[in-house]
Amino acid sequence: MSHPQTFRAWMVNQADNDFSMELKELTLNDLPVGDVLVKVEYSGVNYKDGLASIPRGRVVESYPMVPGIDLAGRVVESQDARYHVGQEVIVASAELGVSHFGGYSEYARVPGDWIVPLPAGLTLKEAMVLGTAGFTAAMSVERMEENGLTPEKGPVLVTGATGGVGSTAVAMLAQKGYTVAASTGKTDADAFLRDLGATEILRRDEVKPNPKRPLAKARWGGAVDPVGGEALSYLLSTTRFGGSVAVSGLTGGTSFTSTVFPFILRGINLLGIDSAHIGNDYRRRIWGRLASDLKPQALLERIHTAEVTLEELPHSLSTILKGEIRGRTLVHLSK
Known part of the structure; x- marks a missing residue:
């Protein structure tokens, strides 16, 4: 499957006292190592992502970094036999957006052990409304x-x-x-x-x-x-x-x-409650419950959801730090 020569991603960087956040053009070679390449459909705006977007947020472990601690998308390349091209997957609650490039990117490469196959009962959008x-x-x-x-x-x-x-x-x-x-x-x-x-x-x-x-x-x-x-x-x-x-x-x-x-x-x-440092078996079980008995009825209608583009993302990150977001804000990467 062919991929674009370049794609867009938000990148934060800290050098001495100089902090920056820029929308950059990256290539696949810029992505970190991993078993599976995912074309990202949605990511979410979380408080932790807001902290990653400011100089003294103290959540990013290494720079430069692409923030975004969760994502949902489709596999486009896989060196892991557990996942196939076209499969819909979730990546969340791991090192994403903290020590490994995250969801604010049109493509993400991740280890197979972080991936949760999208469970029956959820769409990619619903998965990130929950996130x-x-x-x-x-x-x-x-x-x-x-x-x-x-x-x-x-x-x-x-x-x-x-x-x-x-x-x-x-x-x-x-x-x-x-x-x-x-x-x-x-x-x-x-x-x-x-x-x-x-x-x-x-x-x-x-x-x-x-x-x-x-x-x-x-x-x-x-x-x-x-x-x-x-x-x-x-x-x-x-x-x-x-x-x-x-x-x-x-x-x-x-x-x-x-x-x-x-x-x-x-x-x-x-x-x-720490959702980051947990095993993938446990993560898959919780996602299974989110697709069944813990999935709120009429999820997309009841949980107030806004969608923003990559260009609009900085405003949403600022807003969540001020406590002014209601419900969930999604970044729609394919817009």
Whole structure:
């Protein structure tokens, strides 16, 4: 199969104090080593990608780098017998866009061990509407259920509920029969969140801890927290006995305060969710659930999705760092 002589990709570079992000023309020889060449159809805009696009984001491990921590596309060359030309695949939750050229490129070359064949039940677009954000939400739900969460244990609070992790978590939990409360700083998002399945909306100032009370009234059977910071402090003090808090993000800050009381008096489980350093068998199993029981109904209609071109991408990266994106933004590489 013939390929173009050149293709486009966003590249970030850091040399001393000089940081740059440029839309460049690359050749296949510029791509890193790997077993499989993929023509990228979609990538996603994630908070981690926003951090990769600024000088002191502290997520890129080596420069120059093509950001984009997830992608979906079709195999165009393969030296790995597990994959064939024309096969639709997902690459996400690995070293993509951090230490290996990522999804903001019309072509990507990756190791075969990172690849997940697109499971039945998902299109390439749906896979990236879910993307790393939906994958993280699914991991959060599964880990909490492994630690005893059931709908009978009480309502589940989702922080940062209009973002990628938050919005998909609200939809997944509601679909599985949980009573879901959603926390957001956006005053115009109530209808969106209720459509996803939230029955209660909390404002950002309602999820702040009381520094004088290490344990507040127990309200939540569990919580999905892609925010961190003060929100995590609040969740630890208000989760019911034996409940779990699944933390996966830091948009609200990297530090939080707590005491030992939530852990020794209420038996709270603090679950760290890391979607990058996991085995491919586990990754494939989670994607299988995302294509079946954890796939939100009417995914493309309910999860607010915007599409941008490569040229429009920098604005979206800036917007996600400001916390102003609702739902998911996709980069459509074939536009």
